[in-house]
Amino acid sequence: MKKLINAPADYVNEILDGLTSAHPGLVLGGESGRCISRREPALQGRVGIATGGGSGHLPLFTGYVGPGFADACAIGNVFEGPNAQSCLDAIRAAYHGTGVLCLYGNYGGDRMNFDLAIEMAGMDDIACETVLGTDDxxxxxxxxxxxxxxxxxxxxxxxxxxxxxxxxxxxxxxAALAQKANGATRSIGVALAPCRVPTASAPNFDIGEDEMEFGMGIHGEPGIWRAPIAPADKVADEMVDRLFADLKPGRGDRVMPLVNGLGATPLEELFILWRRVERRLKDAGISHAAPLVGNFVTSMEMAGASLSLMVLDGELEALISAPASCPFWRVG
Amino acid sequence: MKKLINAPADYVNEILDGLTSAHPGLVLGGESGRCISRREPALQGRVGIATGGGSGHLPLFTGYVGPGFADACAIGNVFEGPNAQSCLDAIRAAYHGTGVLCLYGNYGGDRMNFDLAIEMAGMDDIACETVLGTDDxxxxxxxxxxxxxxxxxxxxxxxxxxxxxxxxxxxxxxAALAQKANGATRSIGVALAPCRVPTASAPNFDIGEDEMEFGMGIHGEPGIWRAPIAPADKVADEMVDRLFADLKPGRGDRVMPLVNGLGATPLEELFILWRRVERRLKDAGISHAAPLVGNFVTSMEMAGASLSLMVLDGELEALISAPASCPFWRVG
Structure with missing residues (x-):
């Protein structure tokens, strides 16, 4: 758990300074000082998308701010939801005169503070809807x-x-579209090694030298089973089986796959996993859009990977394929 | 050193299967079966660029095949140079009727096999030039x-x-341009933790729980000093000092910065390093193009980072900024 950092208390602020310096399309601001938004906002009259979450997951959350993605992001400390002021800042920054969708992951602290911020935004006559990511x-x-x-x-x-x-x-x-997209999306992860929150003295969980935990969450939340490390194909098979059991795709269906690295797992291993997932999709008669394979949602130096599948219909595929640009994903 | 892999002997082939499946603009072929080239080759009459190197460094080497980057890549086993047949395959795939630049890193095995392949290509009347990356x-x-x-x-x-x-x-x-670009480019790395070659039983080097090695190479080659981990700003300062001492940039100069993660080091830490590098550049009166901050050249699950600087003139800046596209870097 060695880290190239300075004082742990400065960790989040220094990341945000570096991120906005490297990607000048992102601006850090808000009354909280913990809100990232687009330097060139969306057109007036467009619905805005506000998101947020804890730090330590780059490129998530704040890397997905840009045209065709989110408009603003509230930023919490490492593995902690953003505070209400930060959420309100994100809602205000995402407001272009016609309402804001608050779209974020289903965690208690994030919900509490976004709900509070939505009430406060209501006093500014900013209408909000909420859709929660519930894919795990x-x-x-x-x-x-x-x-x-x-x-x-x-x-x-x-x-x-x-x-x-x-x-x-x-x-x-x-909001209805986001709800539909969430309903079509499922994920499952596997963890091989923990990370350490900079202000903590110990890793976020313990795991044996030869063990993996299937189903573990991105903050080390307990999974489904823990056992000696299995071959990549077996891990990919169980990931696919679990997602199929839940999504129930049929022959002729089409999916958007995301093979995601949790931080310390090499790109090489993600491609090995993807190769097997691709074969399983083919065997099941399921076609797929161009997959994402890389580190899209991490837990700092945690080792492991996750598989996400979104079942596409014509509408979702058109939206997934539409031109869009943020620092870590560009389409078109 | 836990790995999500299958049989170590299948490691490279499975990676290449997954990579080409996920990125259909890349094609695996050649007599060696270890050459990646563009599905849609460059125009006839354009000089081709052939590269190559060992596996285990993704996105390097083969991820940088695409329009405006390399035309073909010879692929070796993990941390081993590609064999001569693979190099010849890359030269042939990169040949569009008017000569091939072999552009790769300065390692003995790679040189031997590329030199042999260039001799063989000469029998096909393919003219080649060689430029070696010597930035460390x-x-x-x-x-x-x-x-x-x-x-x-x-x-x-x-x-x-x-x-x-x-x-x-x-x-x-x-070739002259590539030589000029190499002459303008310097890098320095720092390693915090080793990786393990899949066929090996032990990590590629040992390092204490609280230690870092400054100047270590991407295969664990010995560096300049080893000591307890220093704060990120101190590491960034020494990186900048060492590169400045060699490049000798002056006030008013302009550089292209690359803050690179070696595999297991989180993006968060790379932005913390960049933030300090950016300040040092500013203090020295040196401007910079949009930096690259991310995992561009890795050593599987090795932890650490490197800083590269290329001193730009008008010609180099125009070339660096020209539209180009490969799986892991897109400009314009």
Whole structure:
């Protein structure tokens, strides 16, 4: 858990300074000083998308601010939800005269502060809707799908909802689309090694030298089973099986795949996983859009990977394929 | 050193399968079966750029094949240079009727096999020139600069030389440009933790729990000093000092910066490093093009980072800024 950092208390601020310096299309501001928004905002009259979450997951959350993605992002400390002022700053920055969709992962602290911020925004006559990412199938059963946590699938929701907003749809329509996209998206992760929050003295979980944990969350939340490390194909197979069991895709269906690295797992291993996922899709008669394979949602130096699948219909595929640009994903 | 892989003997082939499946603009072929080239080749009459190197460094080497970058890449086993047949395959795939620049990092095995392949290509009347990346200032003194190893700076050479080739310059001119770009580029790295070659039972080097090694190469080659981990700003300062000492930039100069992660170091930490590098550039009166901050040249799960600087003139800046596209870097 060695880190190239300065004082742990300065960690988040220094990251945000470096990020906005390297990507001048992003601006840090708000009364909280913890809100990233677009230097060139979307057109007046477009629905805005506000998101937010804890630090330590780059490129998530704030890397997905840009045309065709989110408009603004509230930033919390490492693995902590953003405070209410930061959420309000993001809502205000995302407001272009016609309402804001708050789109973020389903975590208690984030919900509490976004809900409070939405109330405060209401006093400014900013209408908001909320859609929560709930893609992690390991975090609750299919009968309690609304209780599931949000993990890497949120990236696909940004893309779909961002394109819907850019098209000029109204707030209710953008929210309905985001809800539909979330309903079509599932993820499952596997962890091999922990990370350490900079202000903590110990890793966020313990795991044996030869062990993996299947289904673990991006903050180290307990998964489904823990056992000696399995071959990549076996891991990919169980990931696909679990997502298929939940999504129930049929032959002829089409999906958007995301093979995501949690931080310390090499790109090489993600391509090995993808190769097997691709074969499983083919065997099941399921076609796919160009996959994302890389580090899109991380937990600092945590080792492991996740698989997300979004079942596409014509509308979702058009939105996923629409031109869009943010520092870490560009389409068209 | 936990890995999500299958049989170590299948490691490279499975990576290449996954990579070409995820990025269909890349095609795996050649008599060696270890050559990646563009599905849509460059125009006939354009100089081709062939590169190559060992596996385990993704996105390097083969991720930088695409319009405006390299035309073909020879692929070796993990941390081993490509064999001569693979180099010949890359030269042939890069040949569009008017000569090929072989542009790769300065390592003995790579040189031997590329030189042999160039002789074989000569029998096909394919004219070749060679330019070696020698950017690692830690690997030899300034008086022996030609002996230096190539590390992350090669990425900037691909971009500059690829743009020169795309402009339609002839072989001698593209080679001269690549040599000029290499002469303007320096890198220095720091390692915090090793990686393990899949077929090996032990990590590629040992390092204490609280130690870092300044100047270590991307295969674990010994560096300049080893000591307890220093704060990020101190590391960035020494990186900048070492590169300035070698490049000797003056006030008013302009550089292209690349802050590169070696694999397991989070993006967060790279932005913290960049923030300090940016301040140092500013204090020295040196302006900069939009920096690259991310994992561009890795050593699988090795932890650490490197800084590269290319001193720009008008020609190099125009080439670095020209539209180009490969799976892991897109401009324009």
């Amino acid at each position: 199938v390991a975090s609750a059963g299919a009968d309690e799908a609304a209780k599931r946590r949000g993990v890497a699938g949120i990236v696909l929701l940004y893309k779909a909802a961002g394109a819907a907003a850019a098209e000029g749809r109204d707030l209710a329509a953008v | 200032v830690a690997s030899a003194g300034a008086d022996e600069a030609a002996k230096r190893r190539g590390v992350a700076g090669i990425v900037l050479l691909y971009k500059a030389a690829g743009a020169a080739a795309a402009e339609g310059r002839d072989l001698a001119a593209v």
